[in-house]
Amino acid sequence: MKTIFPLFAILLFSLTLMNCVSHDSETNSTHNQFITVLGIAQDAGYPQANCEKENCQLYWNGKEEKRHATSLGLVDNETGEIWMFEATPDFKYQLHTLKKESAISSKEHHSLSGIFLTHAHIGHYSGLMQLGHEVMGASGIPVYAMPRMSLFLHKNGPWDQLIRYNNIKPVTQKEDSTILISDHLSVAPFLVPHRDEYSETVGYRIESKNKKVLFIPDINKWDVWNRSIVEEISNVDYAFLDATFFDQNELPGRDMSEIPHPFVEESLELFKDLPDSERAKIIFIHFNHTNPLILNSMERKQIENLGYQVAFEGMKIQL
Secondary structure, three states, X not given: OOOHHHHHHHHHHHHHHHHHHHHHHHHHHOOOEEEEEEEOEOOOOEOOOOOOOHHXXXXXXXXXXXEOEOEEEEXXXXXXXXXXXXXXXXXXXXXXXXXXXXXXXXXXXXXXXXXXXXXXXXXXXXXXXXXXXOOOOOOOEEEEEOXXXXXXXXXXXXXXXXXXXXXXXXXXXXXXXXXXXOOOOEEEEEEOOOOOOOOOXXXXXXXXXXXXXXXXXXXOOHXXXXXXXXXXXXXXXXXXXXXXXXXXXXXXOOOHHHOOOOOHHHHHHHHOOOOHHHHOOEEEEOXXXXXXXXXXXXXXXXXXXXXXXXXXXXXXXXX
């Protein structure tokens, strides 16, 4: 009996270990697609140029790390493809991070398969310059854009040179149309009201076979949209939402009506009656450098205690 029991125990342990490995492998196979957060800040990132405010001083004094402009990365390890949502001023860092993240999960670096743009404000498209003749010298990277955004790229330098040199290949999207970008993933743009000086503005609905994700980094106010944001949230599993400013007092001396966004305090009031399961879907993103949510602040902890999520760089959403 003294020799049988240890052998039995070893056999039982081995079977248990095999079951665990099998289960983990099965779990991983269902998550070959994922979203990774590449940036969380408003267009100019954190800190901003010429900013001497308290938030920025924390960075200048070496007490905080920089935050990149808002961008999402999308990975499909079954097809070996990666996409970026927005081409920000921090594009080179974000592309490196996205390729590294895809290599961690698949053991190989993937090539960039396309870029989805929301609109023509500097933090959302100016990174396209990194694809040009002077830098990457990219070849035919699909850039998904709405009609006015696509026309803007065709008619204005230096972006038109990217097209002439075939660094990028604009793909004109239609409102509420669905683009199948792989066997497992689709993307659908939808119009949102914003300061559309040079182009229209869209949000995106990203779908896998298992999950649906909303991405709205910029919008004027929830109540001027012709859709209900509460209803839109109910139809997805996660919603990355515009949280540029925390409240109306954030920029003393500036007319906040000239740069309209939903204040976080307004969104909290709108969503206060949502059940916990719905609040947990909401991920605030696109923080101005003055917004306390961009740091590990008391306000950030309060938001999280209410059941919401606050985006951070490196955050992953399994699809």
